[in-house]
Amino acid sequence: MSEKSYVKSPQNAVNRLRNRANYDYETIHNIVNSTAVLHVSFVPSSEDPFPVVLPMIGQMGTFALPSSTDLDQPLDLYLHGAIASRIMKLSQNAVDRGEEGFPLCVAATKVDGYVLALTPFHHSYNFRSAVVHGYAHVVADPDEKMWALELITNKIVPERWQNTRTPPNKVEMQSTHILKMKVSSGSAKLRWGVPNNDRGDLKNPDVLANYWAGVVPMWETFGEPISSAHNQAPVPKYLSGYLEEARRENEAVAMEASKEQE
Amino acid sequence: MSEKSYVKSPQNAVNRLRNRANYDYETIHNIVNSTAVLHVSFVPSSEDPFPVVLPMIGQMGTFALPSSTDLDQPLDLYLHGAIASRIMKLSQNAVDRGEEGFPLCVAATKVDGYVLALTPFHHSYNFRSAVVHGYAHVVADPDEKMWALELITNKIVPERWQNTRTPPNKVEMQSTHILKMKVSSGSAKLRWGVPNNDRGDLKNPDVLANYWAGVVPMWETFGEPISSAHNQAPVPKYLSGYLEEARRENEAVAMEASKEQE
Numbered sequence: 001m002s003e004k005s006y007v008k009s010p011q012n013a014v015n016r017l018r019n020r021a022n023y024d025y026e027t028i029h030n031i032v033n034s035t036a037v038l039h040v041s042f043v044p045s046s047e048d049p050f051p052v053v054l055p056m057i058g059q060m061g062t063f064a065l066p067s068s069t070d071l072d073q074p075l076d077l078y079l080h081g082a083i084a085s086r087i088m089k090l091s092q093n094a095v096d097r098g099e100e101g102f103p104l105c106v107a108a109t110k111v112d113g114y115v116l117a118l119t120p121f122h123h124s125y126n127f128r129s130a131v132v133h134g135y136a137h138v139v140a141d142p143d144e145k146m147w148a149l150e151l152i153t154n155k156i157v158p159e160r161w162q163n164t165r166t167p168p169n170k171v172e173m174q175s176t177h178i179l180k181m182k183v184s185s186g187s188a189k190l191r192w193g194v195p196n197n198d199r200g201d202l203k204n205p206d207v208l209a210n211y212w213a214g215v216v217p218m219w220e221t222f223g224e225p226i227s228s229a230h231n232q233a234p235v236p237k238y239l240s241g242y243l244e245e246a247r248r249e250n251e252a253v254a255m256e257a258s259k260e261q262e
Numbered sequence: 263m264s265e266k267s268y269v270k271s272p273q274n275a276v277n278r279l280r281n282r283a284n285y286d287y288e289t290i291h292n293i294v295n296s297t298a299v300l301h302v303s304f305v306p307s308s309e310d311p312f313p314v315v316l317p318m319i320g321q322m323g324t325f326a327l328p329s330s331t332d333l334d335q336p337l338d339l340y341l342h343g344a345i346a347s348r349i350m351k352l353s354q355n356a357v358d359r360g361e362e363g364f365p366l367c368v369a370a371t372k373v374d375g376y377v378l379a380l381t382p383f384h385h386s387y388n389f390r391s392a393v394v395h396g397y398a399h400v401v402a403d404p405d406e407k408m409w410a411l412e413l414i415t416n417k418i419v420p421e422r423w424q425n426t427r428t429p430p431n432k433v434e435m436q437s438t439h440i441l442k443m444k445v446s447s448g449s450a451k452l453r454w455g456v457p458n459n460d461r462g463d464l465k466n467p468d469v470l471a472n473y474w475a476g477v478v479p480m481w482e483t484f485g486e487p488i489s490s491a492h493n494q495a496p497v498p499k500y501l502s503g504y505l506e507e508a509r510r511e512n513e514a515v516a517m518e519a520s521k522e523q524e
Binding site: 011036037041042046050053055057103105114117118119120121129133150160161163164168172194197201202207208209210212215216218220221222223226228229230231233235239243251259260 | 316319389471484
């Protein structure tokens with residue numbers, strides 16, 4: 001464990017398959033920031049036995065170093081939502097009660113491939129998954145809120161904020177809330193490489209003759225941008241350039257994960 | 263709401279953007295079954311304020327009609343996990359205490375595109391997301407467990423079970439658990455189509471001249487299968503055929519979602 005990592009505790013310790021566990025800031029923050037949809041879970045009330053899990057958009061950053069893109073440091077998680085959503089109200093209520101914030105658990109998962117072994121038991125995915133815990137509150141500072149909106153908008157497409165009608169007007173700002181989660185723990189789990197197989201299966205000529213094993217690389221790709229009817233200008237360079245890079249990069253990561261590793 | 267749908271209740275009611283809500287069995291079960299990784303959340307203990315959210319593989323089906331592929335009926339959710347995992351122990355404990363099962367909330371989310379509006383406020387994703395709640399227990403019946411393993415294996419690649427060394431041996435069966443969640447409620451949220459934009463922005467020549475808006479279709483794609491070193495046979499037809507179909511189908515769904523709808 002490096003100094004640039006989350007401290008292992010009962011909350012974030014990966015108990016199974018420890019060799020796949022990782023606690024580094026950079027690894028964890030990179031998974032969160034490259035995942036289009038985060039799954040955010042919370043307990044709506046102590047009477048309800050069911051937690052809630054919601055898809056949300058979020059990005060990690062630090063307002064203390066607003067232009068920093070260094071992921072290898074402690075960061076906060078900023079989540080975007082409508083003012084009327086339950087998670088925003090519950091977070092506000094927690095702060096109003098004088099609590100540290102509203103307890104959240106957030107997961108980000110990327111699948112890099114199907115791992116198809118000789119027997120179903122050894123089937124798996126190549127994947128990168130991160131889980132972060134922390135206490136969330138609604139951002140009150142208007143400067144921090146504006147900065148976080150830019151951070152989250154540029155998560156989708158870099159430079160997008162600068163290339164839209166900004167800043168948001170008063171009604172737009174009032175309808176949107178940003179949750180800030182101070183991360184108390186984080187962990188990641190990763191799997192890459194070729195299938196594991198039983199020695200018995202690998203020595204069995206019938207099994208080897210009849211069943212195929214290997215990896216199917218899998219990644220998110222993008223089509224050509226489809227312009228809205230009102231557009232007068234062609235697709236901008238910052239967008240087409242980013243999509244080209246993202247298609248290539250996503251494929252390269254999946255292909256790299258599919259190879260045999262030491 | 264059709265008869266073939268979940269009953270709306272406080273637990274599954276979509277409170278915001280109701281026009282995007284859907285309670286149909288078929289829509290919800292289809293989203294769950296086509297999502298590679300489900301996000302499963304639970305409350306580990308009543309003392310812990312934090313829920314847990316975990317990436318898991320699962321598929322919906324009914325052992326009462328084991329060969330049925332009809333999604334437009336009540337179904338159970340089967341989740342795959344290792345015997346040593348916490349969720350399996352907690353589910354077993356709940357049953358041992360005489361409870362109905364362990365309360366879970368499960369989310370499945372597919373992103374179909376980036377929706378890039380003239381102003382960040384109207385940015386969105388085209389997406390399909392489903393959430394199901396229910397009580398889970400570890401499957402004890404060996405026939406049902408074997409059937410569920412086949413169901414989940416064939417989720418990854420159809421016909422895969424038949425084309426591997428099956429049935430699993432005793433050690434493999436003992437190391438694997440299947441959770442069965444009886445679904446008590448379900449809901450879906452979907453967004454498709456072109457960006458919404460403010461009337462003011464659409465009437466503003468400067469905004470229209472300077473900023474591009476539209477949709478970027480996004481989908482999961484697959485590379486060519488990479489054979490393990492021991493393979494003697496070429497890539498099998500059931501696999502290459504499925505991947506070809508999945509690439510085409512995933513792209514078609516994303517393209518369809520990108521169009522203007524009535």
